[in-house]
Amino acid sequence: xxxxxxxxxxxxxxxxxxxxxxxxxxxxxxxxxxxxxxxxxxxxxxxxxxxxxxxxxxxxxxxxxxxxxxxxxxxxxxxxxxxxxxxxxxxxxxxxxxxxxxxxxxxxxxxxx
Amino acid sequence: xxxxxxxxxxxxxxxxxxxxxxxxxxxxxxxxxxxxxxxxxxxxxxxxxxxxxxxxxxxxxxxxxxxxxxxxxxxxxxxxxxxxxxxxxxxxxxxxxxxxxxxxxxxxx
Numbered sequence: 001x002x003x004x005x006x007x008x009x010x011x012x013x014x015x016x017x018x019x020x021x022x023x024x025x026x027x028x029x030x031x032x033x034x035x036x037x038x039x040x041x042x043x044x045x046x047x048x049x050x051x052x053x054x055x056x057x058x059x060x061x062x063x064x065x066x067x068x069x070x071x072x073x074x075x076x077x078x079x080x081x082x083x084x085x086x087x088x089x090x091x092x093x094x095x096x097x098x099x100x101x102x103x104x105x106x107x108x109x110x111x112x113x
Numbered sequence: 114x115x116x117x118x119x120x121x122x123x124x125x126x127x128x129x130x131x132x133x134x135x136x137x138x139x140x141x142x143x144x145x146x147x148x149x150x151x152x153x154x155x156x157x158x159x160x161x162x163x164x165x166x167x168x169x170x171x172x173x174x175x176x177x178x179x180x181x182x183x184x185x186x187x188x189x190x191x192x193x194x195x196x197x198x199x200x201x202x203x204x205x206x207x208x209x210x211x212x213x214x215x216x217x218x219x220x221x222x
Contacts, residue, residue, distance in 0.1 A: 008153070033210065042203060042215040043156075088155060100146070100171065101211055103155035 004091055006104035013112050018076040020107045022089035025070065031092040032065065033101070034074045038085045046074070046087075076109075084111045115139055119204050119214035126194045126221045134189040134217050136204030144207040145187040146171075147179060149200040150216075156203060162187050194221045 003025040012018045024032070030051045035043040049056045049063045049072075056063045062075040072089055086106040093100075120135045138145065143164045148156040158171030162181040176198060178190045187206075191198060199221045204214045 004155075035213075043213040045210050045212070048210055090156075100158055100161060101156075101205075103148075103157075105153055105155040 004104040006107045011110045018079045020074045022072040024091045033090045035088040036085045081111045117214040137186045138206040142206040146205045147189045148203045196221045
């Protein structure tokens, strides 16, 4: 099965870039996701990347995938106070009728004014 | 579209009581999931259903049962609640990505 690891905390200054890192163990993970969870809320899908891609950019978000090192990162440009939340990376295999997501423990991002 | 709807949003149970958490999706997805979220542990899969009529255990199924009533609905039942089941429960359905409900905050005292 999949194992996904993240660092627990990250603090940045407003306007700086944030980089949240994630490592995964299962090389068959084909789909890799980033979710955002604000306090008391559910999970919001931010972006996802297929394992045949190295990079994906979506407005302020950039996802980088290093398949050799099984390392995934999420860069948030011009971080704002509204970006303060918990960020989860998650992986899912390509095969199977139900592709089960395996989550990391989440990274608490705090944006300081 | 409502997406994934979970009820109730909050619940307090006494040890030994039973309850059913309801989940419905309106996206015509085949696969649905139940996760629990505990501090510092991310989300852990309890049960999932690949399609109507099928259910399978996830990582932490003990103490829970599920029913895939039809394509839209996937319920989670606690037959005899225990304090260790105090958690936030999320239902999700899978299309191209995964859509999560807003969660049920359950406290067992």
